Amino acid sequence: EQSPIALTGHARQRSWQRTTPKERGETKAGGNSIAGHDETSENLRQSFVEQAPTPNRSFAENDIPALRFVGSILNEAQANAKSNGVINPDEDISVRIQLENEGFDATGELFGVLRITDLATDAVVTLVDSTANFPNISPGDSAFSETPFRFETTPDSLPDSLRFTLAVIQKSSGFNAKSFPNQQLLA
Numbered sequence: 160e161q162s163p164i165a166l167t168g169h170a171r172q173r174s175w176q177r178t179t180p181k182e183r184g185e186t187k188a189g190g191n192s193i194a195g196h197d198e199t200s201e202n203l204r205q206s207f208v209e210q211a212p213t214p215n216r217s218f219a220e221n222d223i224p225a226l227r228f229v230g231s232i233l234n235e236a237q238a239n240a241k242s243n244g245v246i247n248p249d250e251d252i253s254v255r256i257q258l259e260n261e262g263f264d265a266t267g268e269l270f271g272v273l274r275i276t277d278l279a280t281d282a283v284v285t286l287v288d289s290t291a292n293f294p295n296i297s298p299g300d301s302a303f304s305e306t307p308f309r310f311e312t313t314p315d316s317l318p319d320s321l322r323f324t325l326a327v328i329q330k331s332s333g334f335n336a337k338s339f340p341n342q343q344l345l346a
Contacts, residue, residue, distance in 0.1 A: 225260070225261040225262035226258050226259065226260060226261070226262070226266065226296075226327060226337050227258065227259045227261050228256070228257075228258060228325065228339040228342060229257040229258060229259050229301055230256075230257050231254050231255065231256045231257065231342075231344060232254070232255045232257075232303070233245075233246065233252055233253075233254055233344065234252070234253045234254075234255075234307065246312060246321065246344060247312065248283075248312055248313065248314050248315060249312060249313065249314045250311070250312050251287075251309065251311050252309065252310055252311070252312065253307035253308070253309045254273075254307055254308045254309075254310075254344065255291075255303040255304050255307045255308075256271065256273075256291070256303065256304050256308065256325060257301055257302065257303045257304075258293060258296065258301060258302060258327070259296075259300070259301035260296040260297065260298055260299065260300055260301070261298075261299075262298055263298050264298060265295050265296065265297050265298065266293075266295055266296045266329070267295055267329050267330065267331045268292065268293070268294065268295055268329075268330040268331070269292070269293035269294075269296075269327050269328065269329060269330065270290065270291075270292060270293070270327070270328045270329075270330055271290065271291045271292075271293060271304060271308075271325055271326065271327050271328075272289055272290055272325070272326045272328070273286070273289050273290075273291070273308045273323050273324070273325050274286075274289065274323060274324050274326075275310075275321060275322070275323050276322045276323055276324050276340070276341060277321060277322040283312060283313045283315045284310050284311070284312055284313075284321060285310060285311045285313075286308075286309075286310045287309040287310055287311055288306075288307070288308060288309040289308060290308075291304035291305065291306045291307060291308050292304065292305045292306055293305065293327070321343070321344040322341055322342065322343055323342050323343075323344065324338060324339065324340045324341065324342070325338070325339040325342060326338050326339075327339070
């Protein structure tokens with residue numbers, strides 16, 4: 160049985176629209192005899208969103224497919240690094256971030272921008288390379304950044320963790336972005 164979606168008024172000039180022309184998340188097939196699919200069994204939470212109108216195309220055509228932040232791998236590159244997988248004082252750290260495509264379409268090549276979001280960290284961490292490229296990620300797959308993000312720590316002690324925001328931009332459009340705020344690297 161299909162659970163209903165709670166509809167709100169179309170305040171703020173929004174409308175209900177399909178995320179894609181394709182049916183998403185069918186729960187059974189063969190109900191309406193059209194190519195064996197039953198649109199009444201479609202998972203409406205996956206197929207419709209309330210967003211700003213996008214005439215003549217689905218809302219999802221304007222966005223990067225559903226990306227999920229999976230995690231990160233730290234590499235301590237400096238000669239005096241402790242190489243313990245932990246951020247320590249006075250190290251040169253490279254971080255590769257892993258993203259998963261939970262959508263139905265490939266992402267295209269992506270560009271990521273990392274920003275430290277904890278102001279208390281600014282005095283002890285310097286971003287050396289805040290950008291990285293991500294490959295085209297197929298639906299259901301995940302990938303690490305092709306190039307690492309890099310930062311240096313000072314000899315001063317570090318906080319318990321470093322918080323950052325990652326913004327991801329589709330290279331083909333140059334402006335479609337997905338943000339992963341308040342992510343954490345343990346120190």
